[in-house]
Amino acid sequence: MQKKTRILIGKPGLDGHDRGAKIIARALRDAGFEVIYSGLHQTPEMIVNTAIQEDVDAIGLSILSGAHNYLFPEIIKLLKAKKASDITVFGGGIIPEDEIPMLKKIGVKAIFAPGADTRDIVEWVKKNINSDASTESR
Amino acid sequence: MTINKQKWEKEILDPFIKKTPERQNEFTTVSNRPINRVYTADDLAGFSAEADLGLPGDFPFTRGVYPTMHRGRLWTMRQFAGFGTARDTNARFKYLLKNGQTGLSTAFHFPTLMGYDSDDPRSRGEVGVCGVAIDSLKDMEQLFDGIPLEDVTVSMTINGPAAILLAYFVATAEKQGCNLNKVGGTTQNDILKEYIAQNSYIIPPEPGIKLVVDTIEYCAKHLPKWNPVSISGYHIREAGSTAVQELAFTIYDGLEYVKYSVARGLSVDSFAPRLSFFFNAHQDFFEELAKYRAARRIWAREMRRRFNPQNPNSMRCRFHVQTAGCSLTAQQPENNIIRTTLQALSAVLGGCQSLHTNSMDETLALPSEKAVQIALRTQQVIAHEAGVVNTIDPVAGSYFLESLTNKMEEEAMAIIKKLDDMGGMVAAIKNGYPMMAIAEASRVYQRQVETKEKIIIGVNDYIAKDETPLEILKISHEVEQNQVRDLQRLRRERDQTGVREALDALTTVIKGQGNVMPPLVACAHTYATIGEIAAVLRKEYGEYRDPGIF
Numbered sequence: 028m029q030k031k032t033r034i035l036i037g038k039p040g041l042d043g044h045d046r047g048a049k050i051i052a053r054a055l056r057d058a059g060f061e062v063i064y065s066g067l068h069q070t071p072e073m074i075v076n077t078a079i080q081e082d083v084d085a086i087g088l089s090i091l092s093g094a095h096n097y098l099f100p101e102i103i104k105l106l107k108a109k110k111a112s113d114i115t116v117f118g119g120g121i122i123p124e125d126e127i128p129m130l131k132k133i134g135v136k137a138i139f140a141p142g143a144d145t146r147d148i149v150e151w152v153k154k155n156i157n158s159d160a161s162t163e164s165r
Numbered sequence: 166m167t168i169n170k171q172k173w174e175k176e177i178l179d180p181f182i183k184k185t186p187e188r189q190n191e192f193t194t195v196s197n198r199p200i201n202r203v204y205t206a207d208d209l210a211g212f213s214a215e216a217d218l219g220l221p222g223d224f225p226f227t228r229g230v231y232p233t234m235h236r237g238r239l240w241t242m243r244q245f246a247g248f249g250t251a252r253d254t255n256a257r258f259k260y261l262l263k264n265g266q267t268g269l270s271t272a273f274h275f276p277t278l279m280g281y282d283s284d285d286p287r288s289r290g291e292v293g294v295c296g297v298a299i300d301s302l303k304d305m306e307q308l309f310d311g312i313p314l315e316d317v318t319v320s321m322t323i324n325g326p327a328a329i330l331l332a333y334f335v336a337t338a339e340k341q342g343c344n345l346n347k348v349g350g351t352t353q354n355d356i357l358k359e360y361i362a363q364n365s366y367i368i369p370p371e372p373g374i375k376l377v378v379d380t381i382e383y384c385a386k387h388l389p390k391w392n393p394v395s396i397s398g399y400h401i402r403e404a405g406s407t408a409v410q411e412l413a414f415t416i417y418d419g420l421e422y423v424k425y426s427v428a429r430g431l432s433v434d435s436f437a438p439r440l441s442f443f444f445n446a447h448q449d450f451f452e453e454l455a456k457y458r459a460a461r462r463i464w465a466r467e468m469r470r471r472f473n474p475q476n477p478n479s480m481r482c483r484f485h486v487q488t489a490g491c492s493l494t495a496q497q498p499e500n501n502i503i504r505t506t507l508q509a510l511s512a513v514l515g516g517c518q519s520l521h522t523n524s525m526d527e528t529l530a531l532p533s534e535k536a537v538q539i540a541l542r543t544q545q546v547i548a549h550e551a552g553v554v555n556t557i558d559p560v561a562g563s564y565f566l567e568s569l570t571n572k573m574e575e576e577a578m579a580i581i582k583k584l585d586d587m588g589g590m591v592a593a594i595k596n597g598y599p600m601m602a603i604a605e606a607s608r609v610y611q612r613q614v615e616t617k618e619k620i621i622i623g624v625n626d627y628i629a630k631d632e633t634p635l636e637i638l639k640i641s642h643e644v645e646q647n648q649v650r651d652l653q654r655l656r657r658e659r660d661q662t663g664v665r666e667a668l669d670a671l672t673t674v675i676k677g678q679g680n681v682m683p684p685l686v687a688c689a690h691t692y693a694t695i696g697e698i699a700a701v702l703r704k705e706y707g708e709y710r711d712p713g714i715f
Contacts, residue, residue, distance in 0.1 A: 041275035041291055043364025046404050046491070049604050049715040050611050066713030067364050068279070070287060092275055093530075093640070097290025123529060124634065141495040141528050142624045144615050 032158040033061040033083040037074040039102065042092035043067055047119065051087060054145035055152060071101040079111050085156045088118035095122050095130065103134045115156055119143060168205050178202075195449040195619070196407035197609060204564035212567060217462070221557045223477075225465040227458050227570070228558035229516040230481040235554040241519035242544045243320060245487065247272030247297035248531045249644045250651075251307035254297040258312060260534065264541055268519060269312070270320040272296035273330070278365040280326045280699025284649045292645035295531070300652045301694045305333040306340060314338045319350040320395070320485070320519075325367035327354035328376045329698050332685035335388070349390035351441060351485075354380055355397045357418040357590050361599045363400035364711060367699055370591045372706035374425050376681060381426050383682035385436045392441045394422055395485060401599075402445035403491045405607020408456045409573055411445060413580035414590075414599055416463050416482075420581075421590045423472055437468065438478030441518070446508035447489040453508070454560060455569035457515030460484070463574055467581070486512035487521040493528045497623035498635055501525040506543050513547055514560060520544055530637040597714045604715060655692060663691040668701055675705045 036052040038045060045067055056062040063081050065074055078086050090098055099118065106112050112134075119139035122130070127138050136155060139148055192200045201208075219225055222232030231237060244266055246257045258269050274296040276288035282300050283292045292298050299305055309319070314337070323330040331352050338348045356373040359366040366373060377394060384393040398406075398415035406414070419440060426436055444460065446453055464482035468474060488508035493501040502525050509522050522540040524532030532540070548554060560566040587593045594600075613619040620626045671684040688698055 041279045041281070041287060042295065043359075045364060045711075046607055050607060052715045053604070053608055054611075064713050064715050066711035068711060092291055093294035094290030101289075121528065121530070123637065123639075142621075145611065146615060 030158045031059070031061045032085075032152070032156050033063070033081060034152065034156070035063045035065060035074070035078050035081060035083040035086045037065040037069060037077070037086050037088045037102075038067045039069050039071055039074055039088060039098045040090060040092045040094045041068060044091040044120075045089070047091070048089035050145060051089065051119070051148060054149055055087075058149040058153075060152065071098060071105055074102055075105040075109060075111070078106070078114055079109060083114060084158045085115040085117065085152070087152075088116065088120075090118060090120040090122070093121065095120065096126060099130050099135050100133050117151075117155075119148075168207075170205055170207065194408070194452040195447055195610070196409065196452060196606070197613070198407075198409075198452065204568055206564060208564050208568040209571075212571060214562075217571070218561060218567075224469070224480065226461040226481055228561055230461065230483055230518070234516055234557040235513070235548075236557065239548050239554065240513065240517050240544075241268040241318070241485075242266050242541060242548075243268040243270045243485065243519045243521055244537055244541055245270040245272050245322065245521050246537070247274070248295075248638070249293040249640055250298055250648055251304040253293070253644075255308055255310055255312070257534075258308075261537070261541070262312075262317070264538060265545065266541060268318045268320065270521060271308070271322065273321070273323055274298045275365075277330075277695055278323065278325065280329070280367045280695055280702070282694050282696030283645065283652050285696055289645075292648050294640050294644075298644070298648045299330070299333070299695065300648070301655060301692045302333050302336050302689045303651075303655055303692060305330075305337045305689075309337055309341070313343075314341055314350075315343045315347045320353075321351065322353045324353055324356055324359045324363065324365050325373075326695060326699055326702075327352045327356075328380050328681055328685055329689075329695055331380055331383075331391075331393075332682065332689040335686050336689035345388055347390065348388060351392040351395050352380065353395045353397060353443070355394055355418060355443075357421060357594070358397050358400055358414070360594045360709070361401055361414060361418075361590075362404040362406070362603060363397075366709045368702055368706040369709045370594055372702075373709070374421075374591070376702075377422060378425050378429050379680045379682055381422065381436050382429060382431060382680055384439065385431065387682075389439075392439050393436075394419075395441050395443045396422065397443040399443050399445045399487055401603065402447060402489065404603050405491075405610060406603040407606045408447065408449070408452050409576045410580065410599075410602055410606060412456055412460055412463070412573060413577035413584075415442065415444070416460060416467065416577065417581050417584050417590060419464065420467055420471060423468070424589075427472060433468075433472045433474045434476040434479050437472070437474055438476055438481070442482055442484035444484050444486050444512075444517075445489050446486045446512040446515075448492045448504065448508065450507055450511050451566060451569060452573075453511040454515045455566055455573050457484070457486075457512070457517070458558075458560075458566075458570045459574040459577065461516070462570070463577060463581075483518045485519040485521070486515070486517040488512070488523045490523055490527055493523060493525070494621060494624050495528040497629055497632060498525045498529065500622055501528070502539060502543065505540060506547070509543055509547055510551075510553065513553060514558075516558065526635050526637050529635065530639065533636060533638045536635075597712060600712075600714050652694065656694070659692040664688075664693045664697070667691045667693055668697060671698070671701050672705060675701070
């Protein structure tokens with residue numbers, strides 16, 4: 028039987044804007060994924076540790092504090108260091124358009140901007156996150 | 166007096182609708198409240214103009230908290246500002262004052278909001294980005310350099326560490342040589358809504374409320390013109406609540422602070438006149454207008470019923486309004502000027518005491534100077550050109566508005582009753598009730614946007630193919646480096662023994678359950694940092710963690 032795709036919705040940083048994270052977590056759960064929500068105020072270490080412990084296939088990061096250029100690279104670096112680079116990282120929030128190419132270059136698979144439709148995000152996850160691949164590789 | 170609506174429906178409406186049906190089966194507000202085709206006197210059965218409306222400045226204050234309202238004094242135009250270092254924000258403050266702004270409102274960066282120093286590992290990437298970096302009294306002195314605190318009122322959006330920032334502010338005013346009896350302003354300091362929606366908390370709810378009551382008690386004695394708490398629905402609404410949830414949770418939070426302060430032994434009239442409120446101005450014009458009117462009436466009635474104050478000021482719901490950040494769009498951002506104008510108009514017609522209008526670029530970044538100037542000008546045009554301030558509460562007597570005001574009061578009261586039955590807001594927070602109710606409302610709205618039941622121009626309809634991006638404000642990485650360097654120099658140069666002793670004195674007061682404000686002001690004067698002081702709070706009271714309900 029195929030394992031259900033597991034996704035961690037993570038809120039790194041010090042801000043408290045969790046409306047988007049909760050909407051996405053709920054939409055993905057309603058679409059049949061197993062969703063773990065980290066809660067607010069997580070450090071990059073906490074998010075990576077949770078991702079590994081919970082054996083997730085992907086991490087969706089919600090960042091509205093402007094600290095995306097620190098937090099995304101840090102989380103990707105830690106995943107590499109812990110040999111968990113098979114976990115796909117995507118995200119969304121208040122991220123200026125001209126900063127998206129740099130984030131994609133370091134390995135963020137997709138960035139969803141304000142106004143994104145949850146159905147598009149669900150579709151993207153269905154297409155791009157493969158639960159079998161990530162379990163086998165660890 | 167009564168109009169025969171049935172006859173009209175049968176003879177005029179029905180044949181008309183048969184030929185030309187209405188555009189939708191149901192018309193609803195942004196909060197998903199159904200709105201009728203037309204309202205008549207029948208919708209106001211049982212309504213008493215005397216008991217439910219009264220006149221401005223008189224109980225139950227539905228029509229306004231003061232007898233002359235904006236004819237006497239316009240609302241305070243108060244743009245929320247803060248970014249980079251204290252020096253950067255000080256320059257923005259002076260720019261706003263030069264442009265005719267009449268009060269200041271401070272946005273702190275997230276490390277300050279959460280009680281961390283700028284060089285804490287948790288602060289990395291966040292220094293000066295979403296607000297101004299304040300680590301100690303030194304930064305606070307710089308922030309208000311050249312701004313006389315006896316003359317300009319200052320609002321500070323600070324909650325978890327509100328008592329600490331108030332202490333920094335008092336110390337700054339003392340160093341400026343101000344008479345504290347003349348210093349006016351506001352600390353947001355509404356910790357209950359942090360657990361409900363905004364999430365900038367440090368310690369658990371019970372000690373969190375204890376600190377709020379400490380500041381209320383301290384201000385009543387030492388800072389008579391200060392508003393110690395700005396009871397805020399703004400963030401509850403931004404988190405996705407309906408208008409009625411915003412109304413009910415906010416008023417209830419206010420009643421809770423009064424309850425706890427009275428339990429401390431304070432007389433209600435010694436502090437309640439200085440409690441103020443902060444509401445959101447969302448997109449649905451009439452629903453918002455009715456909300457402000459209902460807020461004043463509920464506060465007056467519930468205050469009288471529960472605490473029997475003798476001073477009418479204890480029952481006046483004075484409030485600040487900010488237009489709804491969550492209603493703005495990243496797409497075609499110039500349209501945000503129009504949204505903000507409509508929202509600001511509802512706040513003005515609703516009788517606000519002060520107002521922040523969002524800048525068009527705020528879904529993208531902190532506002533540029535140009536964008537914030539347009540936002541401020543929006544208020545000035547409403548105040549001086551539109552003619553809407555000539556008379557007080559112009560909507561009174563409208564069948565629709567009065568019936569909507571009544572309905573919202575009734576629904577908010579049902580939630581307030583439910584919260585009473587749960588044993589108060591702390592108990593409700595512990596069982597997750599307000600958070601779940603808000604998350605559910607937010608989910609319903611999102612679905613309506615995605616199915617185009619609700620149209621958002623530029624997002625799900627009238628989409629532009631090519632958009633020219635706006636010039637936005639970017640915070641350079643040097644801000645973090647400079648702030649950290651200055652903070653570390655401060656730690657080297659100050660009197661360490663003095664700091665240690667002041668922090669120990671704070672610990673002693675906390676252990677003895679005394680008022681933390683006097684030792685906090687003493688800590689401020691030694692240049693103890695926010696991280697050092699908040700560490701004492703964390704150690705003595707424990708830390709609150711997000712339950713992560715979705």
